[in-house]
Amino acid sequence: MKKLLFLATSFLVFSCTTKEEVDLIVTNANIYTVDADFSKASSIAIKDGKFVAVGNSDEISKKYNAKEQMDAEEKTIVPGLIDAHCHFYGLGQNQQVVDLVGTQSFDEVLEKVVAFQAERPSNFILGRGWDQNDWEVKEFPTKDKLDELFPDTPVALRRIDGHALLVNQKALDLAGITVDTVTEGGEIVKENGELTGVLVDNPMGLIDPIVPPLTKEQQIQALKDAEKISLGYGLTTVNDAGLSRDIIELIDSLQQAGELSIRVYAMVSNYPENLDYFLNKGIIRTEGLNVRSVKVYGDGALGSRGAALRAPYSDKPGHFGAMVTPVDQIEALAQRIAATDYQMNTHAIGDSANIVVLRAYDKALEGKTDRRWKVEHAQVISPSDFDYYEKGIIPSVQPTHATSDMYWAEDRLGSERVQGAYAYKDLLNKAGLVALGTDFPVEQVSPFLTFYAAVARQDVEQYPEGGFQMENALSREQTLKGMTIWAAYSNFEEGEKGSIEPGKFADFVILSDDIMTIPSEEIPNVSAEHVFLGGVQKK
Structure with a gap:
């Protein structure tokens, strides 16, 4: 009997002291988990690329043994940041051309x-x-x-928003563009x-056939350049707003080969060959790539006066902007998708x-649930149209557009119409969430500028005093959610x-400062000191 008691006691002691083996434990941290309760923690345990435990440092240290341990030194940790609308490949392409930002x-x-x-030196200058x-x-x-400078070399310089292009005469000649060329969905600008x-919006497409395509090696380099920049800012997932089949397949192949690690939510560019392929193939999912959406252009941009307005531009009488995709085509696309x-x-x-x-979505989605269709930018909205967002449509907005445009937005829109512009809080109140991004390289890549602008x-000079249309500012909690769980x-x-919850990918960022508590004017200076993707440190 004594022998049995000894064995039972030994078993209990062994059971209580045996720890589960994990790959990494991070302790002594200030963790914003962004779970349903927006709870905080001080430690995480990671195994096989996923979080296995989230709690306080003592609890996790008692339960788990790790191959590697990291003392966060009380630094702030947030989930891996998601840019809900950007041009990831475009950022990489920009590293190969003249930077005019x-x-x-x-x-x-x-x-x-x-x-x-x-x-x-190049035989076709791009910027x-x-x-x-x-x-x-x-x-x-x-x-x-x-x-005068380049009479024999074609030049094409794209505006920052991608909705206008300046080309020289050589490029116009090669593309066959003359004063008599007729196009729709934009403008070939003329004077006298x-x-x-x-060229504004659709006419820019006339230049595309004469631009030398990037080689496969240049495409790969562009993607790798974009990844390095993005990960450096703590972005672990990027939503690329418009990719062709060949670039999507290149991303997949690089990820499978271990040469690209950032996660990509790929929106398929709205071209017939892309839609015919992907809509028939269905959703494509790997741990690194998610292909299940189509990116459509409704109109142009406000900065180039290509945005389609109900009434004329306040600073250009008689000019309404233009739809890039005609109304009937948007309606037909909505039904098809x-x-x-x-x-x-x-x-x-x-x-x-x-x-x-919004009307096309409303009609196409009648009787359907949980489709999560997005309006990208949702920038200028009439008061009565906000109600559409109560029906499950998601506004995907970019806060730095407000702070980039605020100097001249009222000139374009007038004092009354501008009240329905950049209305992120109004959109949140109707939709229940907002997905936040940057639209880089139209804006800077930094998600901390996104946070600050929101x-x-x-x-960054704290202009205007008191903030621009502050009734539509977001709280810090809402902003962090928009860059993490709502974007997801x-x-x-x-x-x-x-x-940051058990079972999810161990994507997280250790920040230089507590972005949730520091004075707002210090937010733009926050940096991502350490970036983990699937539990592996990338920075």
């Missing part, structure tokens, strides 16, 4: 183009990032100086009956474009990411 004049644009061509609204002369540039070289498992995500800036999209609605939900991925 931040130029303060057209002369500076020209200087950068000349310097780039001298350093990296992106100019914004005439940042210049002293806030008018579209013309091609005259480009013609002559071409200025500026609704008959599949795919999501429809439509770019809509102006109030006219927004109501077109809560402070100021630029908008992707049908809330069961695997977006919060």
Whole structure:
């Protein structure tokens, strides 16, 4: 009997002291889990790329033994950040062309183009990032100086929002564009009956056939460049708003080969060949890639006056902007996509474009549930149209658009109409969530600027005093949710990411500061000190 008692006692002691083996334990942290209760924790345990436990450091240390341990030194940890609307591949492409972001004049644009061509000679000069609204002369540039500098080399310089293109005469000639060329869904800008070289929205497509395509090696380099930049800011998932089949398949192959690790929610660009392939194939899912949505362009951008408005632009009488995709095509696309498992995500800036999209969604989704279709940007909305968001439509918005546009938005829209613009809190109140992104490279990649713009609605110089239309600012909790769990939900991925909970991917970021408590003016200076993807440190 004594022997049996000894064995039983020994078994109990052994059972109480045996710890489960995991790959990594992080302790002494200030963790915002972003779970249903928005609870906090101080420690996490990770095994096989997923969280297995979340709690306090003493509890986890007693229960688990790790191959690797990390003391977070009381630093703040948040779930891996999700950019709900960006152009990931476009960011990579931009690393291969002239960077015109931040130029303060057209002369500076020209200087950068000349310097780039001298350093990296090309038979077709490409660039992106100019914004005439940042210049002293806030008018579209013309091609005259480009013609003088590059009479025999085609040049195509894309505006920062991607909705206008400045080309020289050589490019116009190669593309066959003349003063008599007729297009729809945009504008070939003319002055005194002559071409200025500026193409807005659909006419830009006339240049595409003459632009030399990137080689496979250049495409791979572009994706790797974009990943390095994105991971550096704590982004572990990116929603690329418009990809072709070949780039989606390249992303998949690089991920499978272990050469690309960032997770990608790929929106399929709205071209017939893409839709015919993907809608018939159905949803494609791996741990790194999710293909289940179609990106459609409703209209253009406000900065280039391409956004479709119900009434004329306040600073350009008689001009309404234009639909990039005609109304009947948007309605037909909505019906076609609704008959599949795919999501429809439509770019809509102006109030006219927004109501077109909302009505098409409402009609196509009648009787259907949990489809999570998104309006990308949802930028200018008429007061009565906000109610559509009570029906399960998700607003996918980019807070830095508000702080980039606030200097001139009222000029474009007028004092009354601007009240329905960048209305993130109103959209949240109707929809119950907002998915937050940057639209990079239209805006900067930093999600901390997104966070700051959402809560402070100021630029980094703290302008304007008191914030821009602060009635539509988001709280810090709402903002963090918009960049994590709500963004994941908008992707049908809330069961695997977006919060720090057992069973989910161990995607998380250790921040330099507590973004939830520091003074708002310090938020833009926050950095991602350590970035983990599937439990593996990437930075």
